[in-house]
Amino acid sequence: MTDEIKAVGHKAGGLVIGIAAADAFNEFVPEGHRPGDLLPGAKSVVVAGNLGPTAGAWRCPDHRVMEITGYDFRENVAIHVMCDTIEQRYGHQAIQAGSLPTGGHQPPMSMMLAAVLSGLGTRSLAANIILNPEYGLLYYAALVTTLDLEPDHVLEDDVCPSRHCIQMYRKLGTTPCLASCPKDEGGCLEGSLDEDGRISYSYYDRERCTSRSMNFGIGSLQKSLVQITTEPDQDRRRSMIYSDFFTQSLSALCSYKESVAQCFECMRVCPVGMEHRRLK
Ligand code: SF4
Ligand code: SF4
Structure with missing residues (x-):
């Protein structure tokens, strides 16, 4: 079954x-x-x-x-x-x-x-x-x-960090993803590995990441509506409604495509699964 x-x-x-x-x-x-x-x-x-x-x-x-x-x-x-x-x-x-x-x-x-x-x-x-x-x-x-199915086992080995990332961390004190979005330079990520190469500390600023990776979506539509409905100048209000920003916010909700993710930078540099993203 x-x-x-x-x-x-x-x-x-x-x-x-x-x-x-x-x-x-x-x-x-x-x-x-x-x-x-x-x-x-x-x-x-x-x-x-x-x-x-x-x-x-x-x-x-x-x-x-x-x-x-x-x-x-x-x-x-x-x-x-x-x-x-x-x-x-x-x-x-x-x-x-x-x-x-x-x-x-x-x-x-x-x-x-x-x-x-x-x-x-x-x-x-x-x-x-x-x-x-x-x-x-x-x-x-x-x-x-409610069907009783045979469960799979939780993975025994951590997928992250990869061997490549452990080597990089030992040389440079960072990994590809941490370097792509460092907390201390206005990014969202920070972390460290222990002597065995396992994650010993990790930090993720979800609010900051959300504002970047979800530029267009429910939040941007709500924000735009408040600005548009309180804008007293009629011409400016009209240009706000027809702006690319408002249009993409609507599009994100209507197709629900753009709201999935709008920043892939920490994953773009991740070596795990890279071979499946590099075809001829
Ligand atoms: S998705 Fe973008 S903003 Fe969020 S942590 Fe990754 S690189 Fe940083
Ligand atoms: S680049 Fe990928 S495997 Fe390497 S530390 Fe970051 S998330 Fe983990």
């Missing part, structure tokens, strides 16, 4: 599929954010991951094109198809785990934790992004089900 559901997920667009026991979340997150809070009687969480930008998009000289060319919803399709299979073939309930925020930055359930507990990756120094050992940066979606 577990193998069949994974095969369905792979066929529907999941590059990687992992499974966690629903109660594995309990020691890490408070009540209200556990699988059983989304679906009473939850037994399993199935996670699907897939690449965001294509290998070609990573090589585009205009970095902003990446904002609008991700294929980042394939994992959601895989989750929906697996939900249908679980409900129609096995007669158990399944629900996609909500991953967009319902309060502040907090989603009902953490996709990062789901990816870690299902053995698909580990936390990195770059904005805590979960890196898959084969592909590096992936986008994740998950479902919660």
